Amino acid sequence: MIEVPEQWRQILTTIEYVSIIYVLAVNSFYILLFIAAGSQIWRHSLLARREQLWRALGSSFTPTVSILAPAHNEEATVTESVRSLLSLSYPNLQVIIINDGSTDATLATLQAEFDLAPVHPAFWEQIQTKPVGNLYQSLAHTNLIVIDKENGGKADALNAGLNVATGKLVCAIDADTIIEPDALQRLVRPFMTNSDVVAAGGTIRVVNESSVRHGRVQNVRVPRNPLAGFQLIEYLRAFLFGRLGWNSLGGNLIISGAFGLFRRDAVIRVGGYSEDSVGEDMELIASLRRSAYRSGRPGRVEFIPDPVAWTEVPVALEILGNQRDRWHRGLADVLWRYRGLMFNPRYRSLGMIAYPYFVLVELISPVVEVVGFVIAIAGISLGVIDAEVGLWFLLAAYVYGLAVSLLAILLDEIAYRRYSSVKDRLWLVVWAVAENFGYRQLTVYWRLRGLVRYFRRSKVGWGAMKRKGFST
Amino acid sequence: MEVPYIKLLVGVIALLPGGLLVAYLAIVFQRALWLRWDRGNLEWARAAMLDVATGEALSTSNKRRLSALSPSVQARLFNEFAAIFAGPQSEILRVLAEDIGLTQHLKQRCKSWFWWRRLVAVRTLTLLSTGLGSVEPLLDDRNSQVRYQAIEWAGGTGSEAIASTLIDRLYHGDPFCRYALEDSLTRMGKVASTPLKARLEEKHEDDQALVAMLEVAVRIAGPEYEQIARSLVSHRSPEVRDLCAELLARLGGDDAANTLIEMLDDESSRVASSAARSLGRLKHWPASTRLADLLDDPRWTVRNEAALALANVGAPGILMLQQKARTDDAGGSVSKFALDILANRPGVSAAA
Numbered sequence: 001m002i003e004v005p006e007q008w009r010q011i012l013t014t015i016e017y018v019s020i021i022y023v024l025a026v027n028s029f030y031i032l033l034f035i036a037a038g039s040q041i042w043r044h045s046l047l048a049r050r051e052q053l054w055r056a057l058g059s060s061f062t063p064t065v066s067i068l069a070p071a072h073n074e075e076a077t078v079t080e081s082v083r084s085l086l087s088l089s090y091p092n093l094q095v096i097i098i099n100d101g102s103t104d105a106t107l108a109t110l111q112a113e114f115d116l117a118p119v120h121p122a123f124w125e126q127i128q129t130k131p132v133g134n135l136y137q138s139l140a141h142t143n144l145i146v147i148d149k150e151n152g153g154k155a156d157a158l159n160a161g162l163n164v165a166t167g168k169l170v171c172a173i174d175a176d177t178i179i180e181p182d183a184l185q186r187l188v189r190p191f192m193t194n195s196d197v198v199a200a201g202g203t204i205r206v207v208n209e210s211s212v213r214h215g216r217v218q219n220v221r222v223p224r225n226p227l228a229g230f231q232l233i234e235y236l237r238a239f240l241f242g243r244l245g246w247n248s249l250g251g252n253l254i255i256s257g258a259f260g261l262f263r264r265d266a267v268i269r270v271g272g273y274s275e276d277s278v279g280e281d282m283e284l285i286a287s288l289r290r291s292a293y294r295s296g297r298p299g300r301v302e303f304i305p306d307p308v309a310w311t312e313v314p315v316a317l318e319i320l321g322n323q324r325d326r327w328h329r330g331l332a333d334v335l336w337r338y339r340g341l342m343f344n345p346r347y348r349s350l351g352m353i354a355y356p357y358f359v360l361v362e363l364i365s366p367v368v369e370v371v372g373f374v375i376a377i378a379g380i381s382l383g384v385i386d387a388e389v390g391l392w393f394l395l396a397a398y399v400y401g402l403a404v405s406l407l408a409i410l411l412d413e414i415a416y417r418r419y420s421s422v423k424d425r426l427w428l429v430v431w432a433v434a435e436n437f438g439y440r441q442l443t444v445y446w447r448l449r450g451l452v453r454y455f456r457r458s459k460v461g462w463g464a465m466k467r468k469g470f471s472t
Numbered sequence: 473m474e475v476p477y478i479k480l481l482v483g484v485i486a487l488l489p490g491g492l493l494v495a496y497l498a499i500v501f502q503r504a505l506w507l508r509w510d511r512g513n514l515e516w517a518r519a520a521m522l523d524v525a526t527g528e529a530l531s532t533s534n535k536r537r538l539s540a541l542s543p544s545v546q547a548r549l550f551n552e553f554a555a556i557f558a559g560p561q562s563e564i565l566r567v568l569a570e571d572i573g574l575t576q577h578l579k580q581r582c583k584s585w586f587w588w589r590r591l592v593a594v595r596t597l598t599l600l601s602t603g604l605g606s607v608e609p610l611l612d613d614r615n616s617q618v619r620y621q622a623i624e625w626a627g628g629t630g631s632e633a634i635a636s637t638l639i640d641r642l643y644h645g646d647p648f649c650r651y652a653l654e655d656s657l658t659r660m661g662k663v664a665s666t667p668l669k670a671r672l673e674e675k676h677e678d679d680q681a682l683v684a685m686l687e688v689a690v691r692i693a694g695p696e697y698e699q700i701a702r703s704l705v706s707h708r709s710p711e712v713r714d715l716c717a718e719l720l721a722r723l724g725g726d727d728a729a730n731t732l733i734e735m736l737d738d739e740s741s742r743v744a745s746s747a748a749r750s751l752g753r754l755k756h757w758p759a760s761t762r763l764a765d766l767l768d769d770p771r772w773t774v775r776n777e778a779a780l781a782l783a784n785v786g787a788p789g790i791l792m793l794q795q796k797a798r799t800d801d802a803g804g805s806v807s808k809f810a811l812d813i814l815a816n817r818p819g820v821s822a823a824a
Contacts, residue, residue, distance in 0.1 A: 046588040047617060050551050050595040055624065059655045060691050117816050122809035124772040137816045192651040193620065399488075406492040413499055425500045429493065 004382045012375060012384045019372040020393065026361050027400050033245030034407055040244045044305055045415045053185045057091050063191060064092035065184060065261070066167030070157035071175035072100045077312070079113050081175050084215030086141050090184040095144045096161045097175065101130075101151025110146055114138040119145075127159040127272040135164070154257070155273035155280040162272050165264060172281075174258045176312055178207060178217055183307035187261045196298035198266040198288050201255030202307030203239045205418065206232040208315065217310050220418055222427040227320060229431035230439045231313040237408040240415075243303040250349030251289065252301045253358055257281035259309035262288075266298070277337070279330020286338045293347050305415070321446045328366075328450030335359055366447040398436050405432035514549070517541060521553050524568055525561045539572040546574045547596045554599035566600050579606040587615035594618060598625040611637060616648040623649050627656025635664040639671050642688070643681050650684060658691040665694050672700045679709040686715040693722035702731055710740035717743060721750030729756045736762055744769075745777040752781025757788050764792040767803035775803060779810035790814070 004012075067085055071078055078097070085095045099107045110116060116136035123135075130152030138144035149160050158172055169191060173179065183202055190197045208228040211219040223229050246252045255262075257280065267273075270287045277283040285301055292299020314320040335358055342359065344351035376394070379385030409428050412418065419425055517538060524530050530538070538546070546569075554565055569575045574596075581593035582603070594610060597603035603625060610622035611634075623641075626634045635657065642653045657664040668688060676682045686704075689697045701719040704712055717735055720728040732754070735747035748766060751759045763785070766778035779796075782789030796807040 046591070049588070050547065050592050052555065052595060052599065052624075054555065055655075060658065061651055061655050061687070117812075119812040119816065120805065120808035122776070122805040124776070137813070139816055139818075142816065142818070193616075193648050195647050195650070403488040403492060406496060410492055410496050410499070413496060422500055425496075429496070 004384055009384050012379045012382070015371075015375045016379060016385055019368065019375070022368055023397055026365070029357065029361070030404055033241060033249065034404075036248040037241050037245035038411065040247050041240065041305060041411050041415045048306055053182055057089065057185070059091075061192075062091050063169050063188065064094065064167040065090060065169045065171055065188065066094040066096055066161070066165035066264070067171045067173060068096050068098065068158055068161035068165065069173050069175045069177075070098045070100050070154050070161070071102060071106050072151070072154075072157070073102045073104045073106060074175045075102070075105045075109050077176045078106055078109055080212055080215050081178060082110065082114065082144070082215075084178045086144060087181060087215055088179060088184050089181045090188075092167070093143055093184070094165065094167050095141075096147060096165055097144070098147045098149065098157040098161045100149060100153070100157040107146070107148055111136070114144055115140045116146055123164045125163050126268050127162055129156050129160040129163065132160055153275060155275045155277070158280070159272040159275070162264065162267060168264060169261055170264045170267065171259070171261045172257060173309065174311065177204075177258045178212060178215065178310040179259065180308045180310075181216065183259075183309060184261075186307035187304060190302045190304065191261070191263070194300060196300045197263075197302055198292065198299055199255050199260060199262045199285060200302045200304055201243065201252070201260045202309055203305050204235055204256050204258050205308055205310050206235055206313050207310035208312055210310070220420070222419055222424040222431070224427070225315050226431070226434065226439075227315045227317070228313055229427065230435040231320075233405050233408070233428070233431050233435055236412055237405055239303075240305060240411045241404065241408045244305055246354065247303050250353035252303050253285055253289070253350070253354050254282050255285050255301065255303070258311050259307075277330065277333050278326050279334045282330060282334045283337065286334055286341075289350050290338060290341065290347065293350065317442075321442070321449075324443055324446035325450035325453065328447040329454040331358065331363055332451055332454040335363055363451075366444045366451065369444050370448060401436060401440070402433060405435070513541065513545070517545070517549050518552070521549055525553060525557055525564055527564075530568070535572065543574065543577045546572065547578070547592065550574060551596055551599055562601065566602055569600050569602070575600065575602055579603060582606045582610060587613075587618055590615070590618045591621055594621045594625055598628065601628050604629065608634070611641070619646070620649050620652045623652040623656050627659040630660065630663050632663050632667065635660050636667040639664065639667050639685070642684050643671055645678070645681060654684060654688050657688045661692055662694070664688070665692055665696065668692070669696050669700070672697070679712060683709070683711050683715065686712060686719065690715055690719045690722060693719065695723060698723050698728065702727075705731055705735060710742050713738060713740065713743045714746045717746040717750045721753045724754055729754055729759065732756075733759050733762055736766065741771040741773050744771070745773045748774065748777040748781045752777075752784035755785055757785045760785055760788040760792055763789065764796070767796050767807060768801070775806045776809070779806040780813070783810040783814040
């Protein structure tokens with residue numbers, strides 16, 4: 001055994017204690033989030049009992065919704081997605097597909113499937129975007145508009161959609177997202193009951209291996225592919241546990257870019273989506289909330305668990321890694337831009353709870369995990385840390401992580417019961433246990449890589465997402 | 473930290489996922505068994521209800537079996553059926569609900585201490601279009617969701633006294649229930665018209681209360697509101713003037729059209745656009761020249777609405793649009809857009 005100087009021994013022991021305190025603090029906050037999420041789910045499931053959603057269908061007060069779906073090389077899934085959007089049960093609906101300079105047959109597919117006729121592109125360019133080439137209107141579905149524009153990225157595409165949209169509310173989705181037929185009716189509720197709501201988000205679920213027919217998810221299955229299965233657990237944890245809990249603890253800072261509803265005037269007022277940010281969805285929410293605090297205008301952001309949208313998650317390691325890397329770069333970027341919120345009492349719960357959480361937990365957790373692991377190995381090798389204590393502590397951390405996943409599955413089972421077969425429910429448990437062996441470590445690596453790339457200011461674009469298309 | 477303490481900590485923490493796993497599996501299997509047990513009961517009850525709703529009499533034994541089901545299963549069944557049946561079938565369901573004691577049970581539930589019980593009770597009573605005498609107190613419920621649902625229920629009652637209560641609530645502002653209040657009053661239609669007119673004729677300090685009431689008046693659109701709309705076209709709030717333009721468009725007539733033409737000069741782009749849109753909706757072709765002037769308005773929304781209104785007006789408007797579309801200025805651009813939109817309308821043969 002190498003003799004370690006007392007000073008180093010002290011440093012290593014201090015780091016060990018700091019790591020233990022960090023893990024305990026984070027996990028205690030998770031318990032708080034769980035309590036908040038549990039009470040929210042309980043309330044939502046009581047509110048949803050015998051709810052008569054169809055009333056909104058016949059009401060002339062139901063606000064018009066413009067759905068904005070940017071599409072970049074989405075020829076495999078765009079037809080099913082647009083069909084799904086057109087079949088939504090919502091009375092005043094406008095569907096806007098923004099073809100963001102696709103190099104594949106996305107536009108040709110849309111033209112062939114939906115009988116598009118050109119319309120002179122006249123609109124109020126309230127937010128500047130890359131040039132719009134053509135505007136099309138479907139002759140078969142007159143509420144379907146297709147914008148054909150130069151490639152400018154997702155945020156630019158959404159901004160072009162905001163310029164053309166006429167709805168009071170805009171729903172931003174990914175072109176490969178399948179929205180459940182009644183999801184919009186559910187998502188619009190907070191806007192109808194609270195005049196101060198500017199944004200609302202729904203739950204995203206994993207569609208891989210479930211069958212999709214005529215733009216609707218029919219046979220819901222838990223994927224047997226491990227990568228898709230692990231992501232399913234992550235999505236359950238993030239939406240049912242995280243975002244729902246944040247409704248009570250200071251409000252959400254993220255509404256998923258794959259399915260969110262916004263007041264169009266509020267989004268335009270803050271200048272739309274930021275084109276130079278990789279985390280444009282989070283940036284928009286931060287901007288809306290900060291602007292609300294500053295101006296005294298409405299700025300409430302709600303997460304509603306029962307409107308569901310389905311998305312295909314990547315099952316190739318490289319693509320998944322790039323996605324996570326991009327998400328973390330986006331997080332770092334937004335947190336840096338809005339650094340003035342940190343512990344700023346002017347922004348109340350946003351500045352005092354939500355923002356610090358995202359910095360201290362979401363942003364730096366991969367660093368703490370890696371540093372903690374390296375120190376533990378070094379400490380054990382040098383005899384500073386007791387090997388048995390180290391192993392037990394590691395075990396405790398994993399067991400706790402598993403508990404959080406199981407809680408999310410349990411909340412889902414109590415409130416929503418999306419998976420009907422017992423076999424599928426058991427697969428959920430299998431993926432919750434198995435994700436701790438390899439997958440979690442990989443996500444830590446990807447997030448750390450994202451952070452490093454952010455600090456080195458590496459330029460990476462949308463990132464290619466090769467889609468298989470939905471199984472029918 | 474000592475090893476035994478860590479072991480104890482891990483042990484305590486490990487109990488959590490262990491307990492959760494057991495709870496999860498118990499729920500999964502209990503649900504699977506319950507579903508199997510419940511399916512038979514529900515299938516029988518659905519078949520019986522379907523027979524009743526289609527006019528067949530329910531035998532005494534079947535009625536007894538239906539009464540024996542738990543109130544929550546009964547409520548679930550009536551919710552399923554009441555949502556899809558209308559007219560005489562709804563009446564049959566309502567009578568059946570009375571007969572098996574469900575209505576009485578729900579009325580009792582309206583007094584429950586738990587808000588979710590009151591909520592489900594009002595929801596079912598709303599579907600069954602019954603509950604007079606029990607639901608009215610819930611219009612003032614301390615829980616906003618229950619209040620919201622009671623207001624929805626009120627929309628189906630056709631009582632002028634309840635309409636007056638709702639208008640008072642709208643006037644004094646209940647931000648959570650504004651949508652439900654407006655929707656219910658609109659569904660009440662003529663019943664709500666007289667008390668609404670009386671309220672609109674009062675002097676208003678609060679613009680938002682006036683806006684909320686005008687929104688309902690626009691949907692009811694009775695001729696009794698014409699005088700009120702014309703008296704409010706010079707109101708200080710653009711939102712009020714905008715709604716007046718919409719109301720005048722729904723009422724129609726030469727006087728309304730002339731007022732709308734005057735409103736095209738409003739300083740607010742919102743009001744001028746609304747007036748243009750309203751004239752297009754009225755297909756008031758004598759306004760074509762004034763609308764064509766607005767194609768050069770510096771405000772985009774006004775230009776765009778003027779172009780779309782001209783496309784709606786008919787031949788004179790389309791001619792003016794075609795003339796303007798030959799230019800390359802901003803007015804030409806919106807004219808081309810309006811002509812393309814017109815050409816894409818079903819049943820229109822390439823008007824442009």
